[in-house]
């Protein structure tokens with residue numbers, strides 16, 4: 117494995133350097149593709165555990181972390197803002213850091229963390245009370261610690277930070293509490309703020325320097341143009357899944373979450389830049405382009421999902437499997453929509469996306485009613501909507517394979533009854549103005565691992581899964597796709613056909629993405645196991661149906677038996 121300090125050049129080429137996993141996404145562009153072939157469609161049947169490491173204690177719940185691999189060590193975060201360094205050869209603990217969390221943290225969707233970032237000699241991660249902590253990779257000692265925002269106002273951090281062009285780029289969580297989403301850039305070695313860019317219009321003409329002074333952004337905007345009154349001040353659009361970065365376009369891409377509150381009748385207008393992808397100039401924070409997936413979002417569809425860049429017909433595009441059920445292919449340099457097609461069977465809020473205007477063709481009856489009309493007492497008319505608010509795809513990252521030219525999307529088929537209620541903003545209170553009941557659509561499955569062709573919009577193959585899929589995906593040059601299931605399995609399937617080739621029971625549900633690397637002559641695969649995340653908390657009937665595994669907290673490492 118690589119030794120020494122992690123540099124920008126190493127991060128920009130980590131996808132091509134199979135000795136390490138230096139960033140979330142297995143490369144900042146987030147393809148989650150490995151060129152390694154020792155473990156392949158012919159050999160994978162011989163994959164066996166090399167070691168397993170327990171996160172221990174009573175603190176379990178959702179484990180969504182993607183491990184990082186560098187310099188003979190694994191860096192893996194765990195629930196409740198913990199991080200471990202583990203010896204790659206032996207699986208022995210090298211150090212552990214447990215952030216001291218105050219009472220009253222408010223993560224909406226479990227006490228999760230999705231991973232850390234590596235830079236220089238540091239490993240950096242965000243905490244549930246909205247701090248960033250940078251530790252020495254060798255000792256686990258704190259090098260710097262910065263408060264990002266006020267947890268009592270609903271701010272938290274669950275995403276892995278992104279390093280691009282030598283800067284640390286992070287988002288914030290808290291869309292359900294009416295926080296204001298933003299992207300921040302810091303000096304990764306010191307934690308000093310370089311710029312901060314809010315993702316809610318009203319702040320639209322501005323970004324902020326390190327002293328909080330507004331600087332013209334170069335993107336013109338008008339306060340109140342897409343937000344009524346003062347609602348933009350509590351407008352959500354949180355950047356809770358973090359971002360990706362493409363060294364070719366030199367842009368960082370951040371998805372933005374739902375506009376707050378959920379009740380869309382309180383905020384007529386598009387509510388920019390909620391439920392969008394924003395492309396940022398890394399050095400300045402200027403928004404180079406923005407594309408809104410769900411203008412005036414009424415279903416908590418968010419737009420937070422990852423934008424993964426790839427080559428098609430000699431051009432650079434980004435793919436995004438949105439919670440709203442459509443898969444978008446967008447010019448990564450300009451933001452121009454190239455294609456948008458459904459990747460789930462049932463979508464009730466829009467019939468299609470107009471490729472000329474980039475806007476959805478709404479189905480009016482798909483929008484929950486206005487409580488001020490008093491249709492159902494204080495509630496607005498309840499509608500059945502699909503996808504459910506937990507999305508056609510949620511936080512679990514998809515993969516792209518340049519070999520098969522397919523995206524591998526962990527999709528879910530479900531709907532919900534949803535209605536609106538009156539609501540006003542109160543600091544630290546849930547800011548929804550809506551209620552819901554999630555419902556399965558089919559008897560035999562909710563999850564569906566789907567191979568999606570970005571060019572044709574065709575689903576090339578699918579594998580149904582009883583429970584909702586909530587872990588991420590990895591593709592490899594060995595013609596393999598790896599993914600985990602809430603039923604506890606890590607699976608390997610044929611990337612071209614979807615045929616199942618191998619599976620292993622990890623002992624708890626898998627809601628985290630696998631990784632692979634090669635140390636000397638041996639290829640390894642790792643995945644974190646530990647059931648949790650939003651489904652058991654918010655899934656209602658669905659959660660009852662799938663809560664069949666105990667909680668857990670461990671990381672599993674595999675290699676071929678003959679090695």
Ligand SMILES: O=C(O)c1cc(C(=O)O)c2c(n1)C(=O)C(=O)c1cc(C(=O)O)[nH]c1-2
Pocket residue numbers: 180223224225226228273274275288289290291292354355356373374416418505506510511648649650651
């Ligand atoms: O709006 C937000 O700030 C925000 C944050 C998070 C989060 O940080 O985990 C989730 C969501 N929204 C969300 O809508 C959602 O469905 C969700 C699922 C999960 C999860 O980890 O399982 N987190 C979140």
